Amino acid sequence: MNIDEELLNFIFDSFEECIVVVDENGIVTMMSNGYKEFLGCINPEGKHVTEVIPNTKLHIVAKTGLKEFGEIQEVNNHRIISIRVPIVLDGKLKGAIGKIMFKDLNNFKILSSKITNLEKELQYYKNELDSEKKAKYTFNSLMGKSIKFQEVVNFAQRAAKGDSSILITGESGTGKELLAQAIHNGSKRALKPFVKVNCAAIPAELFESEMFGYEEGAFTGAKKSGLKGKFEIANGGTILLDEIGDMPLSMQVKLLRVLQEREIMRVGGNEVININVRVIAATNKSLQELIEQEKFREDLYYRLNVIHLKLPSLRERAEDIELLADSLRVKLCNKYGIYSEGVSKEALEYLKNYDWPGNIRQLENVIERSINLLDTELLILPKHLPDKIVETKGKKHNIDNSDLKEAVDEMEKEIIVSILEKTKGNKNQTAKILGISRAGLYKKIKRLGLE
Template sequence: MDISLNRDLDSLNLALDALDEWVVVVDHEANIQFINQPYAQFLGIKREDAYGHKVVDVIENTRMHSVLKSGKKELSKLQKIRGRHMIANRYPIRRGGEVIGAIGFVVYHDTHQWQQINTQIKALVSDLDYYRRALDKEQTGAHYHINDLIGRSPAIQNVNEKIKKVAGGDASVLIRGESGTGKELYAHALHLLSERSKGPFIKINCAAIPEHLLESELFGYAEGAFTGAKRGGKQGKFQLANKGTLFLDEIGDMPLSMQAKLLRVLQDREIEAVGSNRLVKIDVRLVTATHQPLEKLVEVNEFREDLYYRINVVSVELPPLRDRREDIPALAEHFLTRLAGRTGRRAPKLTVDALTRMLEYAWPGNVREMENAIESAFYLSQGYKISLQALPAALTDGIELIDQHLEQGTLKERLALAEKEILEQTLVACKGNRQRAAKVLGIGKTTIYDKLVRYQLTGESFDH
């Protein structure tokens, strides 16, 4: 073999050793001819010791010999090696139409990586499969995908990214936020992004069910369990959510007696219906929500500490509307368009003074209050504009203003103050990166530079 060929092979080996993927090559008799260093290191062997040995003797559950026999490639196949699940691709190597060997790649070293990738893919293509998801919604009970949730503010984008990251696993998620921030909508989105998206999505509001009925609602009851019980019994929410997601809203309002029973179910992964002595295994992902400070409830013994840690594996905090006011115009347009679709009426636009007042208002009821305000104004307004006078009295009377000084000055001055504050908030969230801030706000680089000069703001001063 000449020097240049040796050099080429050495370079190829170095390149294969640098890959994240694990690589193995076998000859026509399924003997290992090459294995890259990362793969050998995982197997706990010296790769030179593997050369010439049958691949089945070195790599457990391999199918390289099967590829040699069939001459067909195998893509995205699950393989368990040393107690870990892998995703592998295998290809036959041909010369002159004859199979002379095979090469295999372990693309994902753990199924968790595959779940994360799968979650990202689902998020990217969600706007292309509207009709498929509409059908899925009817089957699963979940109605809102991540792309259905309106908002481009840094605060809401951070929430969306967190939801995408945790959706692929099975960890319990606690969604926190004030009333009206959209906690249930995010529970829907989490389910539809998860590996359980084809399974049921079952929800229950713990504050809406009387204490004496909550146990049977959650765990079901057997026939004859109590007076008035249905013949044949009834399944509870846990049974209905099997292989899917159970969403417990207002978990902070659950009575202590039920908290103990819920904890046992989460620990043992089995339930016992009321009036039954039979334990039933369940496979449910739990998502909970609350507007209450659970830590303070734990301190005063109104919420079990052990249950708190069980449900709070991942915590997602939804920002109040007053902290994401740059989303108000898009939310208003979304609600008006939806109302127009329902009524067959052309979607009206907010006048500048109406939008200004909406930007000033504190929105104690958050997005839910804003939706109600828009609906009220929609039906009270005439023509294609919604004026300040059409807004509910809470807004037009100047109640709950975030900054009292915004009540003063001309409309132009008040708009400028609101715009400046939105720019400041966005620059802080983007750590002073003006290009990123421009992208978040949906404006060009030249436009944001002009506005920064106008309001005497500098991107660097926000880099903290």
Template sequence: MVNNIVTNSILKKLNVISNNISIGIIEIDKEGIILSFNKAAEKICAIKSKQVLHKSIAEVLPKLNDIEDIEINKKVNKQKVYMKDKTICVTKIPIKKGENIEETIIFISDETEYMRLMEELERNKDISEVLEAVLEMTYDGIVVVDKEGYVRMISKVYSDFLGVDRERSIGKHVTEVIENTRMHIVAKSGIRESVDFQKVRGRYIIANRIPIIKDGEIQGAVGKVLFKNLKSFDSFSKKINKIEKQIKQYDGRSSENNNAIYSFDNIIGRGKAIEKTKNIAKKAALTTSNVLLIGESGTGKELFAHAIHKASDRAYGNFIKVNCAAIPSELLESELFGYERGSFTGANKEGKIGKFELADGGTIFLDEIGDMPLSMQVKLLRVIQEREVERVGADHIKKIDIRIIAATNRNLEKMVHERKFRQDLYYRLNVVTIRIPSLRERKEDIETLIYYLIGKISKKLNKYIKGITVEAIEYMKNYTWEGNVRQLENVIEMAINIVNYGEVIDIEHLPKEITGRRIINNIEKLEDVINKAEKEAILNALVVCKGNKSKVAKLLEISRTTLYEKMNKHDILS
């Protein structure tokens, strides 16, 4: 498949079909020369194909060329550039032949219309009038959902394509209208999804899903099928199916290539605790100082290490991870420093380059630094002070330029007092200390994380999940999560494996350690019990009434003023 794509241009194979989608597709060779340029690309870039074909992309479209360099087996996804008053989302896919990149396919989509629509929504209190006007005029497949995932508007073109009655679709949950949709996930997580492949009625479509955020709060989401004319979909779907398989080959494998694969966008949460931590980390990324990440197991210390490297000036250098607890102490020195040929029995005949040398010009991440033996701590201190390494069995030293990010779940200060960790090394590492909050300190992020993880894991397992009940979410919010986000991820994955395809996760799909906790904890103050029951009643009523506050107040037999007071009291978003 790869060789076919390299030998015969993808766009030539797709021929006219590629001009029936609103995604711009640009194909360049390994020298950066533009081989193909479809009609959508012409429109988005405001330039004719004849002006760019067989020319260097660096010369004619420098902004598309300037984004992150592509590496073998890595898909550079969902980056933004700004061209001629347009916001353009860019996805780059390298096509490899053997060990070398032969061509690159660049997908571009114009998100300006969405941005303008969001501005209109900000300026207009009556959201329906603005959207109705847009949807009546458009030839695109567009759907709008509220924050609970209920369809508020859908374009006629899209409803016709789906084979559903447009009027009857309004008010239904989006999962009842669109097969394998993730609109309700985006409406909960607030995380945009661009150029995503979705299977509908046995065929693949390409969709953008963008959250509607107003005054910092998620109000819903807008989804768009990226076709100029949905009638052209049938002929295109067979081709896009092949490309989708090709993309999967390159997705998520860059961890084998000493690259940081996570950015700050991958650290999910909008709560004060995690936002404060991210802000500190972003500032640290702009410096060259050593960083010490402190936090319980499962809080995401490695994600922060990746993100700091990726946001730094060293982003184009290697990101080398070393788990100090996983490598036997007798092998740790040869792993970190490397060794010369014939240095010891059992050594590689050609010798081996060490982790410090691999990280030269980049970052080395020393995970579980508290488990490093004292004998090795002395040698690490010398590396930090002298910025040089000496391989085992070598008679010369090598200068290196590295940044160190260390992480631990142990109390290093206490270990220093107990003489289990060198004080001088502690101060060398402890230049910028970033404490990662536990999930217990991030209660407001749990629901967002739940929806994000459902989307992520269901996609990984290729299993469509409709959603999760309010009751199940409440049980998880009240749990202590000693294993933090990693434990939450395990619980969600277990639930997805148990629940039937297309159904919702409920209490019965959660471990008893979570569902039993609330029963045990029910022996508490009467006021606390009443408050919890009151909050749950309001949340359930909001779901039943699809967010309509007047109906909620009537159902609960209280005034709207009292309802808003109680929602404010219980931190329920309006």
């Protein structure tokens, strides 16, 4: 054996590879120790490969010069996967090399399964990252035929074509984020990022780094490469400042400066970064009341409130409940693999008569609950609805034993109590919903004994 053969054997054995080399006649010239152990053959050199390796085709490859990759072969009760490569020197066939890629087909299947799962996991995280910067809803996703709702949608479609800041207000669960996504997708920025920021969820001490990014070494624990902020990520696209009414005053000052100058500077940096971002803000609070309470900056309000879109509550668009309920039913049935043919007329009447303090989000919750209670029924029935919804429709005001004034007072009392509960005792909001002054509300509360 010459030095080259010794070196090759050392390499093969060091990596515990199962490798065999044959000459042009199929005679074994070299075999790694790992292959010898696998075959249980001590001295294979000098023998024809067919005498050493069952079901081999290596001698054929040495004659034809055709490479074989991923071939399944039975060897010693193992289904192995091998590769066979011809040796060509100076244009002439000099033999072939065989290598076991997998000693057992099951090992290959296990590895293949692991790779497939890793690919799926990688794709999942890619999709999650992409979804954070994309808007999936369009104006076609907005369902409703009521006049109030259509007026808002039509106005939003016109506003989408421009670049002015937009303020979306409305009660919790009315679909403010959905409308913001539709505006983005209906704009010239549709192919650029859509970034949502929950202003109430960012701690004050992290606000600057989250919104404007930071440079390497800006603070303890900062990434070596630094990090882009939300505005930088959204550059060229749209940023949704959700829950803007819950942003602390200290943060509002910093945000106002960015909106005015349209430029940012990373924490720990000294380079000014110009940004081209459309700002959409959303809140379920009255910013004007917060201004009066000195909890929101008036100059920031005017910077955000260039175009104001107020989404109506679900009780203001009761004619849309049937359409929304059925659409939600189809979506949820597909999600959970449940078959249902619709909502019964009786159940629909209960839904239409309910006040819906949680709006569309609450309606979705009720529909999801109902389809999970379906047994043999194909329709959502009143018995599948929560008690509070069924009881609301069942309320009757009996005036047989009382005069009209008492009945009216009782009804008025129920309405005021209901709205106070919904506004969490906020007298200003309650008065606005009722269409009366705050002083008028206090008089009614006193007269009806609701103090």
